[in-house]
Amino acid sequence: MKKALIINTHHPYESSPGRLNAAVAAAMERSLLEKGWQVKTTRVADGFQAGEEADKHLWADVVILQGPVNWMVFPWSFKKYPDEV
16 A cells, blocks of 8 residues: 655744645645555644654655645745754
């Protein structure tokens, strides 16, 4: 069975709570589950434990990054993620 890790990289702020990014990540998860994949998810804005995230990366066959592109770069909170994981 194939395994996917979906990482929602959106960093919410007052005028952008992240509903679109959450909906896209949820649609990806549903689609993969319907196709028989195992799926784990991470929402960076909710916080994470570096060791658990490293284990998810080792577990996954595919890692999908979902997030907005703010001025052609990912949000700062996601830039911190790979440094810690």
